[in-house]
Amino acid sequence: MIPAIALPSESSLKREFHFVPADHQAIARMVYDELGILLPDGKAQLVYGRVAPRVRACRLDSVGAYIKLIEQDADERLRMFDAITTNHTAFFREAHHFEDFVERLWPKLSQRVLGGGRVRLWSAACSSGEEPYSWLMASFGTDRGLAQRVLRADFKLLATDVSPSVLATARAGTYPAATLRTVPPALRSTWLSGPSERQTVDPMLRDAIAFRPLNLLGNWPMRGRFDAICCRNVMIYFDEPTKARLQARLADHLETGGMLYIGHSERLADEVAHRFESVGRTAYLKVAA
Ligand SMILES: C[S@@+](CC[C@H](N)C(=O)[O-])C[C@H]1O[C@@H](n2cnc3c(N)ncnc32)[C@H](O)[C@@H]1O
Incomplete structure (x- = not known):
């Protein structure tokens, strides 16, 4: 016994x-x-x-x-x-979202931005930056020329969090080897430099991201809609009415035809589900204003 x-x-x-x-x-x-x-x-x-x-x-x-x-x-x-706040995150966490974005939206969006149009992405609750950096690396792959051309055009990735300390880490863009383990080797050699135990993200990517403090429950100063939003693994901490209000606001800030990606254990509230079509694992296409 x-x-x-x-x-x-x-x-x-x-x-x-x-x-x-x-x-x-x-x-x-x-x-x-x-x-x-x-x-x-x-x-x-x-x-x-x-x-x-x-x-x-x-x-x-x-x-x-x-x-x-x-x-x-x-x-x-x-x-x-x-x-x-709980700030757990990782490079290429739930990478299927970045794959979906690259296949579904990026061909159209990259063409649009290179043709003089505007593209806006938002990593909402970005923690220490791994999510928005992964998003850019996945979009550009190993093509630095494409990144240069896109980043000279009207392209912006907004990355926000309520926690100032994680935003400081995100802005610095320097991560220990253990954190960088999940970056695919080809992307690591393209976008990171420095001694293997502590590497820094290429300033070209770092400077392309606007890291800003923002409380998802507070006022949002952004005008204009986003083409895609990652709001992942933060709604798990909220109650149902807070989640539903936040999701409605996210939908309002998303272009029709844009994508909303949420965390693996999160779901859309009934009140907002009709505005989206579920097109993949926790991947939602906005279909109605
Ligand atoms: C678990 S992390 C998720 C990070 C990233 N999105 C991911 O999936 O890996 C949750 C983040 O949400 C942020 N957060 C919590 N409450 C928030 C709020 N009311 N407004 C904005 N950010 C918030 C925390 O500071 C934390 O960095």
């Missing part, structure tokens, strides 16, 4: 800072109101783990004292939001 193993209960875990359920609930409320991210009681340990370094940095002795601080101090509140 396997002996029973006693697991420590949440309350018996030794913590550096005093942290009670009401602290978790106060932080969860602020995060939900600002970012739409749900943090149910089961996430208390995760919240503590992400907030504790901020409590220490502010030289406080409890999470309760930290909550009092962030109720007053807007800058520190932003640091808390930054610390709380």
